[in-house]
Amino acid sequence: MNVQWEIKAYIVDNILFGDGERLEQDVSFQESGILDSTGFLELITFVEERFGIEITDSELIPENFDTLRKMSDFVERKMGARAVA
């Protein structure tokens, strides 16, 4: 399973409606105008459900979520933590 690939597919399908060209792994979601707050919530809900993790409010900061790479790194860390627990 490739976390980053799945997150990207979700964004391309549901937020960019199929237009994935701009979405490199270090493109800032906010700077590039890809996400608004609703899109952000949709994405978080998808990630929680798809990868079976719970994200606390205090973790919902741009440092964890502003690019594909940051996001997949964060999700993988959370999944790793869950596996250890």
Place this chain on the structure above:
Amino acid sequence: MCGIVGICKLQAGRDVDLNTVERMMRMIRHRGPDETGIYLDDQVGLGHLRLSIIDLERGCQPIHNEDQTLWIIYNGEAFNYVELRRQLEEQGHRFYTTSDTEVILHLYEQEGPQCVERLNGQFAFAIWNRQSRELFLARDRVGIRPLHYTLHNGMLIFASEVKSIFAVPGVRRELDPVSLDQIFTFWTVLPGRTAFRDICELPPGHYLKVSRGTVEVKKYWEIPIYGREEQLDLPVEALCDQIRDLLIDAIRIRLRADVPVGGYLSGGLDSSGVAALVARKFNADLNTFGIRFEQENFDEGTHQEQMVSFLGTKHREIWATPELIGDLFARTLWHCEKPLLRTAPVPLYALSGVVHESGLKVVLTGEGADEVFGGYDIFKEAKVRQFWSRRPEALGRGDLLEHLYGDVFRDPRTRPFLKSFFARGLDRSDDPLFSHLVRWDNTSRTKVLFSSELKAAVGSVDSYEAVRRSLPDRYGQLDVVGKAQYLETMIFLSNYLLSSQGDRVAMAHSVEIRLPFLDYRIIDLAARVPSRWKILGLNEKHILKKVLGPVLPKEIVARRKQPYRAPIVNCLLSGRQRDSAAEMLESGAIRRAGFFDAGKVSRLLEKLQAAKNPGEIDSMALAGVLSCQILHRQFVEDFATGSCSAVRPDMVVDKRSGVTVAALA
């Protein structure tokens, strides 16, 4: 209030065809159901449709001067016509009606193009000088009344609404790519443009002259800008007195009519203030009209009811249900002639229908107060973001935004995201567009749906740069709130609020709106009031609240401004509207029109159909795509002049060679 149409040949030649003028007129019969008149000679044809408000008996147009060298067709009101007429009579002018129209004609005769600077009102008119063969078109300062034109086949063709121009054979009908790009950025086009290719709107505060085959457009009024040293350095109480006196006078002259004048009442500060001043000072027997929503977050019913019982007005309301909005969306677009990213014009279209059924032709509204006195959240947002930009690392400064956008910040899960969202562009606080870039960037997300053809047609045109270029030199003297007010007035007020939520949806049912807060004397005075009195801390319209406080219930003054909005997705995609929306949005129709990517539109629809709480951007995208499709159908594919009933003119003045008698039909 009325509708006007006209054709002017730039070079003498064949005369103007009577049938063409009639065909133009029938498209806008709604603007003037009471009387119609036509003037024709070898160079021009002028058509007028009248909604009789002043001088019901004798005001039929076109109206002429003493020696019949000047002819006018006029849409609007010059509220100070009583005073102007007195002066003109002293100067020897003779009148054959008691209308304001005739006053304007003689004022033009006396002063030439500068006459527009003397008018206090809302107007679009055309004056033909048959001696000098010059045509003069003018539009009011802020753009309350519409006026469109195009150059086609050696003719200047003009009309209150675009559909009349399209009634002239051979005029190209096509949505304009750059205009679409602007609408999907600013919610409307920039001044001078329309949604259609090659069709211009005379910008607010401009006039146009046709003389010896050339067309000249000139600005006569500018949104006032006063530097710090020119602002009024008076105690706030003295400022309040000046504003109160002027507001009462602005209302007084806007009650001039030979028919009863009603009022729109939303329950907000501005319309409540106008209604209260009318009821207290001029007419206790006031008819008011309000919009109700089933969804609590849109509805202001409690406050409307409070005002109605406080003032004892005769009140009527409409319920803007999702079915009603869905049913009337296409009809509203036919009148607005512009794609909409919102559905808010639709309830206003329905409301004017109720005014019409009640037998009224004129209503006062509170529109304009937010622009003039600093009512919008975007002004406060600009203030906070500028304060924050001085120390971007001080995140606590961004917390102030929570006071503005409490609703969206309430969810702890999105709060950090939102804060960093508003922190975008903090390093651009010296950009003239600083206050609006967050909003415009956000709206521009909808352009992800544009087809590659549309993107290519827009090309490298930069709409932000177009705005920057249009700003006057003095703009730099404004503070951050003043700049935001300027942009809001120039773009959103003139080209959206006064049009799609103003003239178009009111005149659709032959109703004239009058807007006391947009009296140019009030705009000018407010521009000299220091910003701190308009938005004190983060308290919007502070000074206006002080002015209106004594005539309003405390709760109305104290309540937080609620933006007027209407629901979108459930109105357009469910109920009776569902099937027609599906037809307009199916892939074949999308490809035929060519503006959007059919695959992306399908994905958007799937997402919206599954969404419990559709997002703001997706909702705007839906309204935008659907309205482009509908307009394309109405104005490009299926445009039919025959569907409107024929006009039988009450008066035809025919001065074409070979036609010697002025005929009364």
